[in-house]
Amino acid sequence: MAQQTIKVPSLGRVEGDLDVKVKIEDGVVVDAWTEATMFRGFEKILIGKDPQAGLIMTPRICGICGGSHLTKSAYALDTAFHTEVPPNATLIRNIAQAVETLQSIPRWFYALFAIGLTHKNYQSSSLYEEVTRRWAPFVGVNYEKGVILSAKPVEIYAIFGGQWPHSSFMIPGGVMCAPTLSDVTRSISILEYFRKNWLEDVLLGCSMERWLQNKTWSDVLEWLEEKEEHYESDLGLFIRYSQEIGLDKYGAGPGKYLAAGSFPHPEKFMHPTIESRNSALIARSGVYDGENFYDFDQARVREDHTHSFYEGTGSYHPFEGFTNPLDPEEGLKQGKYTFAKAPRYLLDNGEETPLEVGPLARQLMVAREGAEDWQDYDPLIYNIVKEIGPSVMVRVLARFHEAPKYIRYVQNWLKQIDLNEKFYIKPGELIEGRGFGATEAARGFLADWIQVKDGKIEKYQIITPTAWNIGPRDRFGQRGPIETALIGTPIKNPEDPIELAHIAQGYDSCLVCTVHAYDAKTNKQLAKYRVTNF
Amino acid sequence: MVNVFWIHGGACNGNTQSFLNADEPTVIDLVTDFGINILYHHSVSMEFGNQVKEILDDIIEERTELDILVVEGTVIQGPNGTGRFDTLFERPKKDWIYDLAHKAKFVVSIGDCACWGGIPATSPNPSESTGLQFFKDKPGGFLTSEFRSKAGLPVINIPGCPAHPDWVTQILVAIATGRTSDITLDEYHRPETFFKTFTQTGCTRVQYYEYKEPVEEFGQGTRKGCLFYEQGCRGPMTRSSCNRILWNRQSSKTRAGMPCIGCTEPQFPFFDLAPGTVFKTQKILGTIPKEVPTGMDSLSYSTHAAIARTVAPKWAKEDMFVP
Numbered sequence: 079m080a081q082q083t084i085k086v087p088s089l090g091r092v093e094g095d096l097d098v099k100v101k102i103e104d105g106v107v108v109d110a111w112t113e114a115t116m117f118r119g120f121e122k123i124l125i126g127k128d129p130q131a132g133l134i135m136t137p138r139i140c141g142i143c144g145g146s147h148l149t150k151s152a153y154a155l156d157t158a159f160h161t162e163v164p165p166n167a168t169l170i171r172n173i174a175q176a177v178e179t180l181q182s183i184p185r186w187f188y189a190l191f192a193i194g195l196t197h198k199n200y201q202s203s204s205l206y207e208e209v210t211r212r213w214a215p216f217v218g219v220n221y222e223k224g225v226i227l228s229a230k231p232v233e234i235y236a237i238f239g240g241q242w243p244h245s246s247f248m249i250p251g252g253v254m255c256a257p258t259l260s261d262v263t264r265s266i267s268i269l270e271y272f273r274k275n276w277l278e279d280v281l282l283g284c285s286m287e288r289w290l291q292n293k294t295w296s297d298v299l300e301w302l303e304e305k306e307e308h309y310e311s312d313l314g315l316f317i318r319y320s321q322e323i324g325l326d327k328y329g330a331g332p333g334k335y336l337a338a339g340s341f342p343h344p345e346k347f348m349h350p351t352i353e354s355r356n357s358a359l360i361a362r363s364g365v366y367d368g369e370n371f372y373d374f375d376q377a378r379v380r381e382d383h384t385h386s387f388y389e390g391t392g393s394y395h396p397f398e399g400f401t402n403p404l405d406p407e408e409g410l411k412q413g414k415y416t417f418a419k420a421p422r423y424l425l426d427n428g429e430e431t432p433l434e435v436g437p438l439a440r441q442l443m444v445a446r447e448g449a450e451d452w453q454d455y456d457p458l459i460y461n462i463v464k465e466i467g468p469s470v471m472v473r474v475l476a477r478f479h480e481a482p483k484y485i486r487y488v489q490n491w492l493k494q495i496d497l498n499e500k501f502y503i504k505p506g507e508l509i510e511g512r513g514f515g516a517t518e519a520a521r522g523f524l525a526d527w528i529q530v531k532d533g534k535i536e537k538y539q540i541i542t543p544t545a546w547n548i549g550p551r552d553r554f555g556q557r558g559p560i561e562t563a564l565i566g567t568p569i570k571n572p573e574d575p576i577e578l579a580h581i582a583q584g585y586d587s588c589l590v591c592t593v594h595a596y597d598a599k600t601n602k603q604l605a606k607y608r609v610t611n612f
Numbered sequence: 613m614v615n616v617f618w619i620h621g622g623a624c625n626g627n628t629q630s631f632l633n634a635d636e637p638t639v640i641d642l643v644t645d646f647g648i649n650i651l652y653h654h655s656v657s658m659e660f661g662n663q664v665k666e667i668l669d670d671i672i673e674e675r676t677e678l679d680i681l682v683v684e685g686t687v688i689q690g691p692n693g694t695g696r697f698d699t700l701f702e703r704p705k706k707d708w709i710y711d712l713a714h715k716a717k718f719v720v721s722i723g724d725c726a727c728w729g730g731i732p733a734t735s736p737n738p739s740e741s742t743g744l745q746f747f748k749d750k751p752g753g754f755l756t757s758e759f760r761s762k763a764g765l766p767v768i769n770i771p772g773c774p775a776h777p778d779w780v781t782q783i784l785v786a787i788a789t790g791r792t793s794d795i796t797l798d799e800y801h802r803p804e805t806f807f808k809t810f811t812q813t814g815c816t817r818v819q820y821y822e823y824k825e826p827v828e829e830f831g832q833g834t835r836k837g838c839l840f841y842e843q844g845c846r847g848p849m850t851r852s853s854c855n856r857i858l859w860n861r862q863s864s865k866t867r868a869g870m871p872c873i874g875c876t877e878p879q880f881p882f883f884d885l886a887p888g889t890v891f892k893t894q895k896i897l898g899t900i901p902k903e904v905p906t907g908m909d910s911l912s913y914s915t916h917a918a919i920a921r922t923v924a925p926k927w928a929k930e931d932m933f934v935p
Contacts (some may be wrong), residue, residue, distance in 0.1 A: 086660065086661045115698065115699050115700070116622065116688070116697065116698045116699075116705075117688070117690075117697040117698070117738075117739055118622045118686075118688070118697075118732045118738075118739050118741070118880075119732070119738030119739050120731075120732075122736065122738045123731075123732070123734050123735070123736065123737075123738065126887075127884070127885040127886065127887070128885050128886060128888060128889055128890040129887070130890040130891065130894070131885040131890060133890070134641060134731075134873060134885060134890065135731060135734075135881075138624050138626065138730075138731045138773065139624055140624050140625070140626075141623075141624040141625040141626025141627065141628065141629040141774065142625060142626075142629050144624075144626065164831075167831070185632060189632065189655065190655065190656075193656075193658055194658075196658075197658075215656065215658060216640055216644060217644070221640075222640050225639065225640065226638050226640065228632070229633040229634075229635070229860070232633065232860055233860045233861060233862050234616075235860070236858075236859050236860035236861075236862040236863045236868075237862050237863055237868070238868065239865075239868055240863050240864050240865030240866070240867065240868035240869075240870050241854075241859035241860060241863070241865055242633070242771055242859070242860055243626045243629050243630055243774055244626055244774055244875075245865060245868075245870060246870065246873070247865070247868060247869070247870045249830060249891070251830075252830065252831050253830070253831060254830040254831065254868065254869040254870045255831070255834060255869040255870075256831055256833070256834050256835050256869060256933065257831045258933055258934065258935055259935050264862075266714065274824060325670070356729050403697065403738065405691045405694070405695050405696055406697075406699075407696060422695045422719075428812060431917065437767075454837075488662070493806075497935030498935060500831060500832050501830075501831035501832055502829065502830045502831025502832065502833070503672070503831075504829055504830075528778045533887050533888075534887040563908045574661075579660055582829065
């Protein structure tokens with residue numbers, strides 16, 4: 079049997095470096111290892127600092143998710159300080175987070191993901207010429223539109239927060255800004271510009287209301303054929319091309335999902351606590367194991383260190399967790415292979431399981447029955463997963479589907495801002511306490527656990543979406559989600575395995591985001607042939 | 613054609629994200645109109661895997677000319693100086709950066725991390741991060757003070773956390789169009805055209821500064837006042853053009869009500885974010901700011917403040933930035 083191990087160093091366009099090692103048998107991936115190669119040590123730096131230091135430090139973990147980092151670190155402090163957050167402040171935090179994700183959708187698709195679809199492997203596709211005309215880097219007509227227009231939504235972030243990336247304008251008790259009338263009206267018009275010029279003209283070929291009528295996969299297929307504009311839109315082309323080149327056939331992943339949820343209702347989260355968070359979220363949190371939905375409970379989160387370049391071999395809840403890095407040379411001797419920890423979730427049956435996070439996970443949680451009338455209920459992506467199963471294509475669809483939804487949210491939240499009311503309520507001094515803050519970055523579950531003692535940070539642990547998805551094996555040998563997603567992938571040309579890139583990029587991992595992020599060496603128990611020269 | 617290789621060390625990629633927001637020129641204009649040829653950039657290039665290594669080898673073995681090396685992120689030297697906390701092709705990234713810097717005509721550091729270490733270098737600096745030619749405000753850094761790129765210049769530092777896209781694109785265009793002799797650098801190797809003025813230059817709160825009227829609290833409190841007195845704003849002591857060239861074409865932190873945290877200065881983050889220093893003006897005897905605007909001392913500051921308060925017009929107590 080032809081078996082070879084190939085290593086793809088520096089798998090680009092995952093917002094940082096990711097090395098992927100796979101074992102291939104007869105042209106199909108049979109095993110995989112994902113290796114993050116960089117350590118910066120934010121969690122260590124935060125110890126002993128001002129309780130509010132996370133507001134400045136954590137957005138700098140990841141330049142594309144900084145607003146999401148800021149949001150969850152503000153909520154971690156809100157729960158620790160027992161603050162009161164006025165509705166206006168929640169509205170502005172929600173708007174800021176949503177526009178950051180709206181920026182990420184086209185920027186990720188055109189700059190990071192779709193250029194891979196112009197790879198010469200697909201030259202024989204009848205759609206290749208059109209795909210290249212639109213999505214080729216720098217010269218593709220829609221590449222240019224998508225990349226340039228991706229800067230528009232974060233103009234709204236700058237209006238409220240001063241700049242994007244890396245403002246720290248959210249603080250315990252609210253936000254720093256007090257917008258004026260024209261801040262709001264200008265934001266409305268920027269959002270409309272983005273809706274018209276990218277979402278409707280380029281991505282959908284229809285109004286966002288028309289797209290949002292789709293509730294099932296067969297609705298989507300009908301929509302595709304309904305009008306030429308739909309068929310020829312970037313979304314229409316993406317679906318057709320995916321089916322032709324097989325993006326709907328591989329990259330299923332673990333089939334178990336987690337969302338921290340996002341966007342608290344402004345009236346229902348005025349006194350943020352860890353316990354009241356789930357029931358205040360517009361975009362719901364939860365765990366879905368492929369059959370049933372469960373409530374999310376932060377107390378069930380663990381990080382396993384067994385295969386990560388950190389001290390420790392067990393798993394720890396983040397309130398007990400620590401981040402003491404090992405020299406990779408030493409780590410390799412202990413069977414460790416990456417700077418990412420392995421986040422896991424404790425199930426009722428006592429198992430710690432890996433879970434996929436990201437847009438696909440969140441769009442599954444919103445299909446759970448029992449939503450309040452102010453919460454998001456949306457069966458589309460759940461139906462697609464039930465009908466055709468998860469894949470690279472479905473992951474991308476879930477991300478696109480959020481664009482019209484988030485525009486609609488932001489339109490509503492802008493309307494609700496009461497310019498004559500408060501944006502901030504000053505909290506007392508924080509001497510001692512513990513807090514948990516979470517949200518959904520564009521790429522998934524993101525949370526902080528903070529403990530403050532004697533007026534300074536005693537412990538700070540952060541779990542990023544990228545750690546969930548690109549994390550390694552755990553002490554039970556269970557693979558991380560992307561490792562699982564790589565298995566079964568057909569590799570046309572092991573010298574140029576673009577399929578691996580599609581999967582990793584489909585998860586939109588931002589490697590810098592692992593906070594701890596490797597060094598790769600041959601894993602001794604494998605490697606019959608090792609191809610390193612491609 | 614101007615060949616650019618963009619490498620990232622201990623980075624959050626925020627400078628790349630900021631760069632992608634650029635306008636006049638956009639990133640695409642740079643490539644299509646200004647002849648900027650991106651040999652490799654980790655977020656936007658097609659190449660991956662060993663294709664990237666070939667590009668690196670071509671530069672190092674001088675088969676490809678490297679006009680501009682852009683570095684984003686710190687140089688990670690840990691653990692114990694080995695650089696194994698950040699590797700590329702199983703080799704410490706720091707060694708790649710060293711080799712590339714010695715082949716490049718110009719070396720440009722983008723963002724605080726590459727300039728002087730920035731956030732990852734904050735005590736206790738677990739990754740042993742440093743900037744290319746400075747560690748915090750100390751000259752030297754990774755390449756030493758003596759380093760000169762092939763064009764005879766030290767590392768050009770474009771700081772900020774992140775750097776404003778215009779600061780980056782205009783310097784790239786200046787190099788691409790042969791205007792490098794117009795780039796004058798200050799003591800921290802920052803182009804003076806962007807970093808001679810203060811963050812306060814052009815701030816909409818400057819009239820409140822003139823009459824010593826503070827912002828009393830965040831949120832609704834920012835409808836009037838200056839953030840220097842209570843919220844720790846470093847606008848009068850920080851060199852940047854944040855209020856001359858607005859962010860995302862819209863605003864700036866100080867305009868929006870967030871105090872400047874001095875992120876274009878090598879000491880950022882100030883006071884290592886020690887307890888009591890975040891968003892809070894440090895004061896002597898609870899009244900006089902410990903740090904006064906650049907060029908003033910406590911006495912001249914206090915004299916000026918006393919007079920300014922006396923002559924303050926009535927409107928200086930009123931909200932200006934009203935709904």
